[in-house]
Amino acid sequence: MFPARLGSHLLVKMDRFKKNIEKLKSHCPGNKILLMVKADAYGHGLSEIVEFSFDQLEIKEFGVATLGEALTLRKNFPDKTFEVYVFSDLQFQHKELRKQYLENRLIPVLSHKDDLVEVLSDKSFSQMPLCLKFNTGMNRLGIHHEDTGEVIELLKSRGRNHVFHLMTHMANASMPMESNNRNIWQRERFSGIKEAFKKAGIEVEGTSLGNSGTVEQSYSLDETHIRPGLMAYGPTSLAPQHRDKGWWHGEIISELKTKVLNTFEVKKGDPLGYSSVPAPDSGVIAILALGYGDGISTHYSGAHLFHKGVKGKIVGRVCMDMTYVLFPKGTKIERGEPFVVWNEEVDKFMELAKETNTLPYELVIQLTARVPRIYQLV
Ligand SMILES: Cc1ncc(COP(=O)(O)O)c(C=O)c1O
Structure with a gap:
């Protein structure tokens, strides 16, 4: 199909990506997909994956890590009406960069009280949908779960009675949801946070906690959204000894x-x-x-x-x-x-990750720009 003279390349097969997403949708019919496309869509090509997902798979929400990734999407697709959430490197301390969120209709995932205060204190952000991420045990980014009451008071004092999206992130999703202690605490803490918002009369429109490992175990499907990354591109994120806990059998795309x-x-x-x-x-x-x-x-x-x-x-x-x-x-x-x-063979891909002391997340991401990505469309 491709000329034999073609050198090293990564062939990205959109039919497999489509199959993976369709499988995911049929298992999670009640959830909206916030597809994680950070790090160049896990190495597969940010713009290509987003364009295909939006045009052909009806995915309307995407998650990136940095403001730069988000701006690339807006620049490449000025007329497409998808939402872009920026998860970690918000660049919020810089006033000029903060304005980019308003000018480009981007959603900052507020994971630190200081960023929340910035948003609440800046009048131009008064219509900005509030997306709050809590740390329930991942201990990386996130507003500490014990600060829930303080956050609620802060919101109320600024007349904000609506949260667009409330989320947390699981640390041990590769481990069993029902028996791993941290997974149990994290889910309980998140329930507590949602309950506290409800009691305080703050309307919460969207919620999510499910990354691949969580969704693979059919957990978090009672939230409005799931936030899959790895599984959409094929691999499982469950630890080898816990693969029997999951339903996911994707194809490496x-x-x-x-x-x-x-x-x-x-x-x-x-x-x-x-x-x-x-x-x-x-x-x-x-x-x-x-x-x-x-x-x-x-x-x-x-x-x-x-x-x-x-x-x-x-x-x-x-x-x-x-x-x-x-x-x-x-x-x-x-x-x-x-x-x-x-x-497409998942087992061999997982074995290669193991033998090279990397993660299945890393294998594609670490390919450099010298390896052209070639897209086989459906
Ligand atoms: C906040 C957040 N949500 C969801 C995901 C998706 O995780 P996964 O690729 O394991 O599905 C990530 C990725 O690390 C993340 O940081």
Whole structure:
């Protein structure tokens, strides 16, 4: 389908993304999706994923980490009416940058009392929808759950009786929701916060706490929204020993493809590349056109890759532009052949993350701009 001369690239298959989202929607019919697209949509391309999700999958709310990511979306799609939530690097201390939220209709996720005070004190923000994120046990960003009463008083004193979205974030969503203590506390604390707002007569329009691991365990579906990230792109975020707790079986939406630049036979002990690392065994070496300049870190040494069903091992030192893979003696692999590093198979993708000491979140994100993203539309 693609010319053989095409070098390393990440093929992003929108049909698989569509299938994942449809599966998610059918499991969570009562929830609106606030799709997390930070970090370049987890490495798949911010604008491409957002455009497709909005135009074809009826997703109308997106979550990014930084003001810069949010502004990119508004600049690229000035006429699209989706909402953009900015979760962490709000740049709120700078008055000029704060104005960008108003001018670009962005929603700051207020995760610190100081930011809330800024919004409440600035008259130009009086119509700004209030989105508050509480720290119920994640201990990263978030207004402390014990400050709920103070926040409610503050809102009331400024005549604000409506919160657009109230949220928290789960620290241990890869662990069982029903038995992990922190998961239990976090959910209880969030219920307490919602209850306190209700008692105080503050109307709360939207609520959410469900990231992938939570949703994969069918928790948090009683909130108005879910906030999936990883699962939409295919992988599971459940820890291996808890995978049986989840219903999610997604497809990896990307395929990392490269080319074999060279092949040669080696004997055990033959020196390979920089530092003359000895080949651990005799066999056939394939040199792949991917290195740490593409985001394939030196930590990949020792991990396994497959070619036409044959298992090879990354040996030697990954260099800037190339990687050595050792296959068993007699393996038929030729210079110029396309080579698939990963495809839709979740288990192999998860195993590669484990063997490279990374997270499934990182594998795609860490690919550099030198690896072009190519989109296969539905
Ligand atoms: C606040 C918040 N919500 C939702 C998500 C989505 O998490 P996941 O990718 O595990 O679904 C993230 C990602 O880290 C997040 O920071």
